[in-house]
Amino acid sequence: MNTEVKENCVITPELVEAGERYKAEANEYFKKQNYNAAIELYTKAIEANPNVAIYYGNRSFAYLKTECFGYALADASKAIELDKGYVKGFYRRAAAHMSLGKFKEALKDYEYVTKVRPNDKDAKSKYTECNKIVKKLAFEKAISVEDTKKNIASTINLDAMTIENEYTGPELEDGKVTLKFMKDLMELYKNQGKLHRKYAYKILLDVKAYFMKQPSLIDVVIGDEDKFTVCGDVHGQFYDLMNIFNLNGLPSETNPYLFNGDFVDRGSFSVECIFTLFGFKLLYPNHFFMSRGNHESATMNQMYGFDGEVKAKYTAQMAELFTEVYNWLPLAHCLNKRVLVMHGGLFSTDDVTLSEISKIDRNRQPPEDGPMCELLWSDPQTQNGRAPSKRGVGCQFGPDVTKRFLELNKLDYIIRSHEVKNNGYEVAHDGKCITVFSAPNYCDTMGNQGAFITLKGKDMEPKFTTYEAVPHPNVKPMAYAHSLLSLMC
Structure with missing residues (x-):
């Protein structure tokens, strides 16, 4: 035989x-x-x-x-x-x-x-x-000099940047973002226009200065009858981001949002996404929130398109400035002291507290291990315990790990993003671990729905809205990605 x-x-x-x-x-x-x-x-x-x-x-x-x-x-x-x-x-x-x-x-x-x-x-x-x-x-x-961090922001001279007469796009008013500016900006982007570099740099400098003053863990208070919306990854899918606002209303002081990381990369309208999000952050600093994702990092941006897109639409200097800004993005948000929201997930040890998260020194590129890495990279698994990450970074954590973390920190449940889900969301770990992913038909290939979560302060019960992808101009995902990743998407 x-x-x-x-x-x-x-x-x-x-x-x-x-x-x-x-x-x-x-x-x-x-x-x-x-x-x-x-x-x-x-x-x-x-x-x-x-x-x-x-x-x-x-x-x-x-x-x-x-x-x-x-x-x-x-x-x-x-x-x-x-x-x-x-x-x-x-x-x-x-x-x-x-x-x-x-x-x-x-x-x-x-x-x-x-x-x-x-x-x-x-x-x-x-x-x-x-x-x-x-x-x-x-x-x-x-x-590089170890003890002297290069500061791109300090080298930007806005006064030396002139607004050309032929520029007809939105303009900041007295250097400030207004609602009119934001509406005009979104219309400009829908028509594939470009914000003037002077205003783009001003937004980046202002939002960096704001984030630098924030802790790594942000406490968010939601009134009993107030609605609050949590969105997951949008990954440079600007036209789908606009659809979220069409479905759920523009951000405002009465319609607050949290975008939970991975704003950029893969989708080829990442510049449009990030300036829209940063603009709303400056307009409504106490009612619009942004968490860092694993793609708000230099290595990911160099490989998956954002770095190339910024250089194509603006300058290499601006690409470096984005890296500085991303280093100051908060790592997590705690809603009404009941729900923790982070991009990735939980930790390789059982002793991590909210107090420890709030004190993380985040002004750096994500490390390869430890709490900061795991907040950005970890994923849930169905079985109890922990396992090495399927991604090669962070860890996988089971229902028992989630339960112990919630008990230790007196929380109801966690919301995280980071993973494509067919329905745009997934409820796991006995309802205690919710994934929300807001980029439908991810990479123009996955066929998934997108979703966002709305909840009210009184009961903090998550409600899910799902939606399909909308058409976008004929610029393929990964159009600006490194040529070595041509195999990937």
Whole structure:
């Protein structure tokens, strides 16, 4: 009988045939961009025959598409372990490393491919681009001075910026954002216009000065009969952001909002999104709130499009200023001392208190571990306990972890974002962990609905509004992303 034996597992011809059948079915789901179904079927293929590198390689690609970079990395490494000649495995692993900002590790994989395939132009191109990033980062590290943080804001000279006569867009009044300015700005953006750089810089300088005075955890008070809205990721989908305001009303002192991170990247109207949100923050500072997400960071912005978009629409200097502003974004909000809202999730230890969160030194790029990292990166899981993150950063936390955190801090439940959900939201952990994601048809491919949460101060009971994506101008997601991520979206 023709069988293959590995790791005490007998692979019969029937199992080999089943593995191929599952793979073929998974490939069809992948083509339809139903990546979760593809992952399930690749997993069945692996269970039938765990010795085939391409099954792991294909599942790695599907994990990349669903932003499970930790799982993608593990699968790519397993594929390489099974077949050192499986070049796609090195590509997949490099893409996972790139997605996690681990450029040196990615460079090693691209270098290997160029050695085994010296005539492969694509491999050579990716190696060259990755090498440029590694050298640029090394240079920036070499010239940086540890005890002196470069301050771009202090180098901006607004007086030297003139408003050209032909500029017909919105103007600040006495240097201040007004409701008229915001309405005019949104109309300008709907028509694909551009805010004058002088006003753009002024908004960034003013919002940075405001955030610098805030703690890392913001306490929000909501009156008994007052409505409060929480939105999740919008990811540069400006026209869907406008739809939220159409459905739920413009922000105002009687219609407050909290946007829970990941305002930018992937969607190619990120500049429009962020200036709209920052404008409303300045207009209604006590009734419009913004939490930092994992994409409000330099590495993510360089890879997923925001950095390139700012440079295309404005300047490299402004891109650096955005990084400074993002470093001051609050990390979490506590609503009526009953509900904690953060972008990612909970922690790798059970002893984190609200007081500790409020004292986090956040003026930096997100670290690779610890409470600040976990607030931006963690995800819930269905089983109790904790597990390594599917993303390769942060942790996964179960219902018991959520329960203990809520009891310790005398809270009712948590709201977080960070994950695409088919219905735009998900209620998990016995109703104690709610995910809200506000970018419908994410990346123009996922087919998901978007959602936002409304609640009233009296009972703090979450109500969900869902909606479909609206049309946008023909600029594809990731249009400004780094060329090395062409595999990703």
